[in-house]
Amino acid sequence: MIYGLHAVREALRAGVRPIQRLLVLGTDRQFGEISRLAREQRVPVRVEPRAALDRLVPSGHHQGVVGVVAAKAYAEPDDILASAQVEGQTPLLVLLDGVEDPHNLGAILRTAEASGVQGVFIPERRAVGLTSVVAKASAGAVDYMPVGRVPNLSRLIERLQDAGIWVYALDAEAPKAYTELDFSGPVALVFGGEGTGVRPGVRDACDEAAHIPMLGKVSSLNVSASAAIVLYEALRQRREGAGKKL
Template identity: 65%
Template sequence: MVPADGNDEPSELLYGLHAVREALRAGVRPIQRLLVLRQDRQFGDVVQRAKEKRIPVQLGPAAAFDRLVPGGKHQGVIAFVAAKAYVALDEILESARARNEPPFLLLLDGVEDPHNLGAVLRTAEAAGVHGICIPERRAVGLTSVVAKVSAGAIDHMPVSRASNLTRCIEDLKKAGIWVYGVEPSAEKIYTETDLTGPLAIVVGGEGEGIRPGVRKECDELLRIPMMGKVESLNVSAAVSVVLFEAVRQRNRKRMAVPTEP
């Protein structure tokens, strides 16, 4: 269990032992994570049910509960409800197969700003990306702010949530998907790379970029050439640049007329 990071909004909170217990039992509302005051017997069944459903459980101080739910009616348990349910990675890959298209995925390593995630969702949907994968921890989830900024794209873009992004990349590589990380220090420029096959693009968060362990698992690293004084683009801008280069290449390949031998 880890401390609460405080990224979620009060309007998306479900609190109180009975309310949270019933929401977990019904399984209708997409719960992002659970914040509990203690790990004793009082919270045992709620914590156990959350873990069975692979919902992250976090331990937080009393001050965090009082800040999120003024008035003390939280009873030491708060559920953070997402704006949309997540899907399994296999469902995203199956969707690509059903459309008879090479998989086209986006992986976000630690994007914490909901405005950035919303903008990325909108761009990815416009680019025809089959799905997005985000980490369970240290990253913003599908909140109402994300939904609003996405301008409706959240309803059309499947999003998977991985407990371990490195393992997610390993699974994609086993499925025959080439994984490219977008990294300012990379030697190869993104336009010099064939982006027409089964593809997953990895982009890092606002501060640290792609973490070393995730970067190491990428098949290759690409960079966007920067002509000014800043070293990198905002994450949503970087995603736009690389995804639509892939769109350009894929459209050109699809529209190419075979020549006679």
């Protein structure tokens, strides 16, 4: 299932995940656009009471809209890399080392899609996958951002390096600040999971590591906040290099 106004609307627009049927609270103006999009694609629309939607989405955060969809397929790592390297593109990729909170993954996908990332990689084990909660938290970005799963992040890093992509890890203990890194060329960014950060073996495989300066009493930022900060620094550098303002 996928739920929430933004997530369902973007799924219908993107057409990546076929929606089998749409369940809505009513037919008033609030649900009019989504119902119209569904009918244009010959998706059955059914009006259901709130209790029925609450049973499908126990958290109750469905905003009156639930879509029954086919599971989103993971992208092939080869396809993500090839897409990032087409002529006119400068690779900007994200690797997530053990992110387990679906809200964090969804927020990262949303920021990645907005900042020009061509693909996100997650490990096959000890990490959240593309669940309905992730789709909701991404506000529809999951339909546009390719996500690949790999058995070993360190081997993926070696492969990216062989392809001429610099790999940077974000690590609170690194001596260099993230603003000192050069994001203007082909880059992959590695962010660690909640609590543990980037694992030592993965960090050691990277070309360099950097930290986000912290001036307060809290020792770290949420991984989705860290990703947003660094990805928009990358976007700033790239746009400045192209003679554009952020």
